[in-house]
Structures are given as C-alpha cells and as structure tokens.
Amino acid sequence: MTIPTSLGRRFRLGAAAVAFSILATGCGAAGSSNSDEVTLRFAWWGNEYLNAQTEKVIAAFEAEHPNINIESEPGEWGGYWDKLATKTAANDAPDVIQMDQKYIAEYGGRGALLDLAKQDGIDTGKLDKEALASGQYDGSQYGLSTGQNAYVIMANTKVFEAANVPIPDDATWTWDDFMDTAAKISASGDGKTYGAAYGSNEADLIIWLRQHGEALYSADGKLDFDTTTAASFWERLKEQRDSKASPPATVATEDSGAGLEESLFGTNRVGMAWWWTNQLGSLEATTGGSIKMLRAPSTDGSSADNGMYYKPTMFWSASSRSKHPAEAATFINYLTNNPEAGKILMTDRGVPTNTDIVQAITPDLKPADTTVVSFLKDISPDIKTAPAVPPVGAGSVQNVIKRFTDEVLYDRLSPSAAAEGFRMEVDEMLSSARK
Template sequence: MAGALAVVLLTAGCSSGDADAGGKTVIDFTWWGDVSRAERYEEAVAVFEKENPDIDVRTSYGAWDSYWSSRNVEAASGNLPDVMQMDIAYVTEYGSTGRLAPLDEHIGSTIDVSTLPDTLLPTGQIDGTTVAIPTSTATLATMVNTDLFTELGVDVPTEPLTWDEYDTLLGDLATAGASGDPTVYGSVDYTQIFWLFQIWLGQQGKTMFDGDALGFDESDLATWWERAQPLHADGTFMPPARLTQLEGVDALGIGETASEISWDNFLVRFSEGSRSGTLELLQPPADDPDQSGLFLKPSLLLSVGANTEHPEESAKLVDFLTNSPEVGEIFGMSRGVPSSSSAIEGFEPEGLDLQILEYEQSLEPYLTSSPPPPVSGFGTLESTFVRLSEELGYGTMTVDQAVEQWFAEAESVLAS
C-alpha cells in the first residue's frame, strides 16, 4: 500500500500535456478503489499497452473522498486526467460544466456501444450528449453471513422481509451476538446509505428528484432517519465509534456484523475478509413486494477530460476497459456486472461472480429502468446526507435538526 500511495503522489501532478516519452503518446488514467481494484486495473492496462505499443498509460488511484478532492482541484484548473473513473453522482456536475469531453464523435468508430443495454447509455448523457460510458451495473442487496446466522441460532430468511421484519431480525442477531468475542451486531446503520433512501422513496411512490427540484419533503426524510434511533439505542446497529475504529476494514467481512445492505458487487470485497463466512444475497426489505424501488445503477463509468490533448487514444482506452473480454476476465464482477456483452463473454461466471449475476437476473421482474444522471450537486447532497446521518448515530443532533440542515443544503445546491 505504501508503494501504491507513493505512485499516486508521484503521478498526481502529471498531465497529458507533458512531452511524449520515447515516441509514445502518454495518457493519464485514474480511479478510486482499494488495492484489489488497483491490481486488476494495472493488469488490464498492461494488456492494453501490449495491444497498443504506441500508447503509454500512467496510472494513479485513491480512496473515494481523496479521489474527488483531487478531481475538484484539477477541474478548477482545467487539468483533469485524460481518462478517469466516473460516478453517476458526479456526471452532471462535471458534464454540464464542460469539464468532460463529448464522446459521441468516437461512438461507432473507436467506442463500441452496441454491446450495452439501450437503457444504460443515457445514464452517461447530458442533454443527449454522451460524456461517460457505463462499464458495469450494480444494485443494492441485503447480504447475510449464513455461517454466522447458524452460529448465533438465527434462521436465514427464505422470503422477502418488510422493513420492520428486517429490523427485528437485526435485533435478534445483535442480542445473540452481544456476548461473543468479538461482539456481533445486527448491521451497520443502513439509514446512512443515500441510494437506499432513494430506493425507499421509490417504494413510497416518490422520487429523489422531480426535474431540478426534490421529489419528497421533510417528513419523508424524518421518517427514514427515525428508523435508526431505536436501533442505535438498543445496540442493534454497530456503534459509530467502533465503525470508525474499523476504517478500511469491512465489518461484515470480519464477522462483527451478520448482515448489511450494500451494492451487490461488494460481495467479492466482503468475502475477502478474515471472518466473512458464507455470504448470501437477498432482496432489500420492502413493505410491498411488488414495489421494490430497485433499479440497475451504473456502478462505474469512464469519462475523458475535456482538456485532453489525446482524445483518440483516450477513447481507445475507454473502449478497451469497457468491452475487452480480457478485461472482463480480469475484473469478473468486482466492478459490478459488466455492462458490455463482449466483456461478459470473456469469462465463465462461477462462485461469487455467478451469485452476483444470478441475483441481478432474479430481480429483473422488479427493476425499474436505470436512473438518469442526478442533478448537478448530487455528490454534495450525498456527502451532507452521510455526514448528518453519522452525527445522528453519535447522538450529537436530533432528527429534526438534521432534516432542517439537509434541506437547507439542498435548497442552496439546487438553486445554484
């Protein structure tokens, strides 16, 4: 990790405007993620460079927060990397301000999108202009450690649960695990997940956004955050202080929680924990099973900086990382289910990869279409939501205070 961080620091100031090395075209590529993702990207880039010996790809990566802090600084100075991993939360913010290069001129020639589902490509478009290519999909799932359930004497659900039933299940797990070493909690606080709140709103027949305005009111957010209060009070949720101590380690992976709601592709990451046991994917809670609120979200997208001096070479890398069967084999389902049919053809899913694929396929009757790119400032609203949720977990503010602060932030962001 120290070596990888050193590489990040060394390459962070590089730009595509530097002189080409040894007659090769140099492009910069950056992403967020853990060491496992970095190893996979490095392997994929090595294959790309072998197939394109005239292109040298300089790589760097960072954790989620530091990644976007760096991109914000670069965007302000017009010095974004040639190719960057993009998230749907930031597509509008970067794409609507001219910081991302339009990719339509490369589509059909350098970038093949015929391999992608028709409903997915619009998630990377701003007013009909393509500024990001979705490489994979993911949706939220309830993950359960079935070995730990057995150890605690709690039955694994066989049918979809309502929200109250899920909370009761988490309470049973925490009660049974209270005397263990280590202590086992039901879950981390799921009300801190902004996208899960969006799914819950869909279950209520509402949306996060209605055009450029919010599609819900203060009472909805209060109802959502109030779910967590008794679960913190009785020890069902892992205490936030303990979660902070585990920074960089997944509570489910080390067996200190028995269930968590998270993105289905995280199954691979969680399973690499020291006490992950056997993990199973279940549908998230819903009070009406026919109103799941679920959708396929682009788990990752790729964009090209508008300031690139090498648009064609950058487009080549985007196409390769999206469509190459070899890249599909390298990543499996760790980035999510590959959006490209040609990438999926590169490997035969088995084990955890097959479990993720089958889970998403099982949800097809309940899924809505993929969400459009969120409004500009979505990333800010998500960060504020998470921060206020954490303060609620610590008990440093009331639900009413948190709701008031978030809506004040939303009003400011949406008005700008």
Template sequence: MTTASHPLPRRRLLRGLVAGMLALPLALGACGGEESSDDGKVELSFFWWGAEARAQLTEQALALYTTKHPEVTFKKTWQANQGYFDKLATLTAGNDAPDIFQIDDNYLAEYATRNVTQDLSDYQKSGKIDTSKFPQGLVTYATVDGKLAGVPFGENTQGLVFNKTKLEAAKVPLPTTGQSWEEHIAWAKDAAAKTGVAGTQDPSADYKAFWVWLRQNGKEFYNGSQLGFTQADVQAWFELWKGARDAKATPTPDVIHEGNATDVSKQLVVTGKALTSWVWANQMPELQKNTKDALEVIAYPGDSTKQWPRASMYFSVYKGSEHKDVAADVLNFLVNDPEAGKILGTDRGLPSNTEIRAQVAASTENPSMKQTIEMVKELGKTFGPGPAVPPKGHSTVRSELIKAAEEAQYGRATPAKAAEQFFAAAQAAISR
C-alpha cells in the same frame, strides 16, 4: 513502451478553493495528453483511483491495448480515493486534465455541466463505443442533459449482506428478498435476541438505502436538479430507524458510527458487530475475503423492482483532449474486449457488457463473485427504470445525511429536528 505508473502525492485542498478552481473557464483547446509525433505515435494520459491491485489490473489491460495498437502508449497515474477529486479539480482548472479519467456519480453531473467531459453520444451512435450489450439503465445513468458523459465500467445494485454462519448456528431463519422494512426490523430484533449480535446495521445515514425506500414509496431522491422528497419523508425514515434502535435490533450509536465511517473490509457484518450490512452488491467478494464466516447477499427490503442497475464508476474523456478518437477507442476496448474483460474482472463492478460478465462468471473460481453476479442477474429481471444520474452537489448531500442521521442516532436531535437539519442542508447543497 509505457511509462511507469506512480501514485500521486495526497493533497488536502480546501473544498471552497477547489470548487472555485473547477468553475474557471476551460480552454477547450488545451492539451490533455502528448501531441502525436511525426511517426503517428500517441501517448494518452490515463488517471484513476484505487488500491494497488486495481492499479496492476488496469496496467495489464492498458498494456494489452498497446500490444494490439503499438502506436498508442499511456502515461498512467493512479492514487488512493482520498484526495483524488481534489487533484482532478486542480488539473481541470489548469487546463491539464488527463485524456481519460475515472469518475463516479458523485461528480459526473458536476463535471459534465461544467463542460469538462466530452459528449460521447456520437461515438455511441456510430458503434465506436458499443453499449448495445449493456443494461439500458447503465447507459441512462451515464447521461447528463442528453449527453453521454462517461462510459459505465461496472454494474452495481444495492445488496443486503448477512452472516449465514452465525444465523444458522443460532437456528435463526435467514432473511429473504421481499420482506418489508418492518419485517426486516422485526427479524433483526429476533436475531439479536437469539445470537447476542445486533441484527442489522442502522442504515438511516445510508443514502442508497434511503433512496430505495423513497422509490418504494413513490418518490425519488432527485427530480432533475431539485430534491424529490419532503422533510416529512426524511422524518418518517429517521423515525423508522429510531424504532429499530429502541427495539435493540441495531448496534449502539458508537458502533453504528463505526459502520458509517469505515471501508468495506471492516463493515459490521465482517467485524462481527452486526448480522447484516447495507452495501453495493459487487462488494461481496471483498467482504467475504475478510471473514471466515459464510456470507450471502439479497436485495434490500421492500419491492426489489425499485432497485436499479447503477454504474459503479465511469471513465470520461476530457473535452480538451487532442486525442478524443483514440481515447474513445481505448474505452470501447476496455469494456468490450474479452481479453481485457478477463483481466479486469469485477474490480470495478460487474462488467457492463453482459456477455463479458457471463464469461467472467464462467471462468472465475471465486464463489462469492459467482454468487454476486447471479444475484444481480436475477434482480435484473425485475429492475424498473433507473433514476437519472444525481445532480451536482450530491456528494455534499450524502455527507449531510450522515451528519443528520447521527444526530438522531446519538439522541442529540429528535427525528423531526434531524430531518429539518438535513432537508435544509440538502437543498442548499444542490442550489449552489
């Protein structure tokens, strides 16, 4: 029988303290879970973030594993996103990390390079963790310094979501994949004039929009552990969106900030304050759930082949776990078992196993989920090679982009000055 799940208390820890604690040497022999008892039973600790709905689905999938493997039970712990990585840093610093924990690309490289995550490459090569039905880009995006640091648990790509109901009512042509950035801004200006609603959220603070734009201009966000762009690139990006604001294609700075700071259920395309929002495609069902208007999703402007299959999140195995083989089997089960796939659905993104994804698409009654799966499937035909997983410091870089972009949005800094601010802060973040 599994132990009851319980949310952890939220702790606000000083980031400097957390970073210092994470840097402490790890005793690789530390126990990440309970030792096997004499009768061969194993209890694995399993830690993730998410809302209550995700908790219930995860518990159901783990219970299914225990049904098929009665000797394995789980100590399940979950909490909201806020404070999750503070808690994980504390646990790893104390050599008491969970056997299996959820992680995303903000921290994957950091934990892998600090020797916290088990290299799962041997399990992958032997087929004990089967990634043969995953898009190759997902596996690449989970590899740090040649080591498989985590198992991708969902595929995502960038999606531009628009309000079809409002646009059709105003007889405004719908945006289409393949429009240039300048064409998108011109379209948004026209849509705003005809509907009275800002045509597009200003994504100058959105790292994924900036990243796609960079790739379309022959650059990358990162080259290894260095920035892949120049200060001049940032300035050009900020100037592009200053022009859009001046043309009244975007909302006012206060509303732009609201879109930057809020969760997916309150994005501007949902609250009616913009006709488009820049999101991850798998968020479409959650967006649609929060508005009566019909929404649709397309690729970001420009060359869509520069988008890539990005892992929405991963599960990693703690290097200090005494039950690595069992933990690897659990992860393989969760991503490749059809029954588990049916339970988990698209909560963590489109299933990494494309056969499981097709089964979910065929069985779901959620039209926005079907639409999202189809959109990613079509885009997947043109995806180019994905970038490497971001280096340590990426989460700080993201925050610094928001700060600098908002300085420009509010007119407190010119695009040139804001670009200088961000570039210096980004270099410092990845050099620590």
C-alpha cells in the same frame, strides 16, 4: 470507502469553477492521426489489487495499439477528487478518467468531460440502455459504465447460525420482518453481536423514497421528495436503535470509521449490513464465511416494490481538453467492449453491461462473482428505471445524510427536524451550484 468532506467539496467546486472558465476560453486541440505515436494519461482510484489489474489491461491495450502509450495515474478515493479538481483547474486533466456518478454532472455539466456519443471510436450498440442513460447529463454521454451493481443487504450466515435465527425470505420480507430478525440476533449476542448495521448511505435514502413513490432528485436536477417521507426514513433508523436491532450510536460511530477488517461486519459481530454486490468476494474473504445477498425489505412484502435499482459502479470518461480525443475514445471502447479486456477486468468494477463480455468471462468467474451475476439476473424482473443522475452540486449529499443520521441517533434532532434540515441544506447546495 471514505467520502470527501464538505470542505473538500467547496475546494473542488472552486477549483472546478476556475477549470471551467479556462475551458470556455478556447477549443480543445485536434486529435492526432492514427499513425502518430501518442501518450494518454489515465487516472483511476483503487487498491493494490485493482491497480495491478488495471496495469495488466493497459499492457494488453498497448500491445494491440502500439501507437498509443498509456501513462498511469493511480490514486486512492480519499484524495482523488481534490487532485482531479486541481489538475482540471490547471488545464492539466488526465485524458481518460475513472469517474463516479456523483460527479458526472459536476464535471460533464460544466464542460470538463468529452461527449463520448460524438466519438466515432466508441460502439454503444451492445450496451444496456439504462446503463448508458446513467452516464448522460443534459443530452450528452459523459461516461460509460464500467459495470452494474445493486445495493443489497449482506447476511453473515455465521452470525445467523450462532444466534439460531433463520435467514428471511427476501422475496417477501417487510421492514417489520427485518427489524424483528435483527432484534432477535442482537438479543442472542449479549451486547457483543448486533442484528443489523444502520443504513445511512445515499442509496439507503434513495431506496426508501422509491418504495414510497418518490425520488431524491428529479430529472431536471431538483429535490423530488416529501419531507415527511424523508422523516420516516430517520424514524426507522431511530427505531432500529430503540429496539436494539442495531448497535448504540456510540458503537455505530466507532464502526463507521473502521476499515473492513476491523468493522463489526468484518469481525462477525453484526448479522446484516448494506453493501454493494461487487463487494461480496471481499466480504467473504474477510469474514471467512458464507455471505448471502438479500433484496431490500419493502413496506408491503412485495419485491417488485422494494425500490432497488442497478447502479453503475463507476464510469470511463475523457477530458474535453484532451489533445488526443480519438485515441482516448479508442481506449475507452477497448475497456468497455473488448473480450480480452473483460477477461482481465472481470467484475471488480461491476458486472459488465455488454452481454457479450459477460458471456466471455463467465467460465473464469470466481464463485462469488458467479453468485453476483446470478443475483443481478434474478432481481431484474423487479428492477424499474434507474434514479436520475445526481445534479451539479450533489457530490457531498451522502455526507449530509450521514451527519443528520448521527444527529438523530444521538437524540440531538428529531427525525422531522432532520428531514427539514436536510432538505434546506441540500436545496441550498444545489441552488448555489446552479448560479
């Protein structure tokens, strides 16, 4: 999944600033009565499969609510956020918006999203409380989770078998075990197969910090880690390179720009890589083999200390400038709580946070989805509180992590220098956004 560039971020924030000045000039229009026929614009990102699925749930909703028409605005991740910022700036935001947690604060904290907690048409009584909290910012409910995910290591059993390396016990393994396993796979591959891909996602850093009792962000939206701990994160990635547990920097760079079908993991040339649990089905279909999900390694061999957490795959949000807030709330409530909607959406946007919906869809789950539901249940005893919602200005932090990872892997910066540079740059991003 491609994350927008820092240039795109500046454009989005500039457009958002215009949008929020517009929002401040007047109140939102009153919603229409239930008997009026209204049209809601609904924006989301996704592939062809997800688009067809979403159109199906729209048709089901319209059949049940004949006075509400849904106008589809599908898009792709790459251009979705620039387009949304532009429309918000022009006071033309869609009524219902598929939102990512990176931007809950960006949009909600600046007045562009509706506080769903104040909408009578939304029932949150059966939703997981942690999932609810993940869509809250500054005391308002700006999004309802579409479903839960966890960030895990996907082990390609084909690669393990070819290397004659056993899959580790993920309930007790350490980072040393991870490194040793990956190095053995690489050694058997003669430069063609590698043990593990690098983990330079924002979630990788969050998990590492949580294992050390720290966090990327504090509840009040500031950086909340020691620079030496961040440096140890990049030291580990460098060790993966030096021990040949992971590919050379040049190979990793090429791989990061490849689609799944052409990637090292997708072509069965890497044994372990970090993915989100809802991607299991796609990974198995692409590799043509069995993929085993593994918990994150820990520093002490205890799964209770591995720093894993549940993350909302995405959110359902509504524009604060919608002329039909009541109907927008009705649609979001349907997507979140209606069993028929659940049977259409299944787990492609994460495992539903409403346990009634999970029970309703379980008989129809595909094998991979059943595995994901079971896995998320199995790790629940070790899952602690979720990380703080990313603050305003944090939308492009993942790009910064990736850039400093490249600097380390190409020996242009030491891990300590990368950690210091990362902290300074992100702190400036957050400070500028607060002005």
